[in-house]
Amino acid sequence: QVQLVESGGGLVQAGGSLRLSCAASGRTFSSGVNVMGWFRQAPGKDRDFVAAIRWINGYPRYADSVEGRFTISRDSAKNTMYLQMNNLKSEDTAIYYCAAERSDYIITYARQYDYWGQGTQVTVSS
Numbered sequence: 001q002v003q004l005v006e007s008g009g010g011l012v013q014a015g016g017s018l019r020l021s022c023a024a025s026g027r028t029f030s031s032g033v034n035v036m037g038w039f040r041q042a043p044g045k046d047r048d049f050v051a052a053i054r055w056i057n058g059y060p061r062y063a064d065s066v067e068g069r070f071t072i073s074r075d076s077a078k079n080t081m082y083l084q085m086n087n088l089k090s091e092d093t094a095i096y097y098c099a100a101e102r103s104d105y106i107i108t109y110a111r112q113y114d115y116w117g118q119g120t121q122v123t124v125s126s
Contacts, residue, residue: 001026001027001031002026002027002031002033002100002114002115003024003026004023004024004098004099004100005023005117005118006020006021006022006098006117006118006119007020007021007022007023008020008021009122010123011125012122012123012124014090014124015087015088016124017086017087017088018085018122019083019085020096020098022036022038022080022081022082023078023080024036024080024081024100025079028100029079032102033101033102033115034055034056034101034103035052035053035054035055035100035107036081036098036099036101037049037051037053037072037098037099037101038051038072038081038097038098038099039113040094040096040097041095041097041119042093045094047097048063048110049063049108049110050066050070051063051083052072052106053073053081053106055074058073059106061106065091066085066092069087070084070086071084071086081098083096085122088122088124090124090125090126091124092122092124093122093124095119095122096119096121096122097116097119099113099115099117101113101115
């Protein structure tokens with residue numbers, strides 16, 4: 001089994017920054033996990049792709065809405081993924097979820113991800 005635990009959410013003013021962390025434990029990579037990603041869900045909306053990273057080589061992919069403002073990274077020694085969020089906007093307000101999937105390629109559809117964390121709230125005040 002794979003466990004994912006997010007941290008780092010909070011309240012920040014527009015233009016500010018936050019860094020989210022996702023710690024993976026259990027049989028993460030022996031279970032075949034190759035990609036980890038971040039999704040977000042605002043009230044009444046779908047769960048949307050934010051960013052993902054191929055664990056083996058660190059290759060990232062971003063949603064257009066966050067390109068240039070957010071940076072995804074990972075620390076293989078700590079089995080931890082990060083999302084550095086800069087120049088935050090009110091529309092970034094959502095619950096942010098960490099997810100993992102076993103495909104060889106980055107997938108942006110939430111339903112394709114195999115494992116999920118509980119989520120962490122990010123609120124950006126204008």
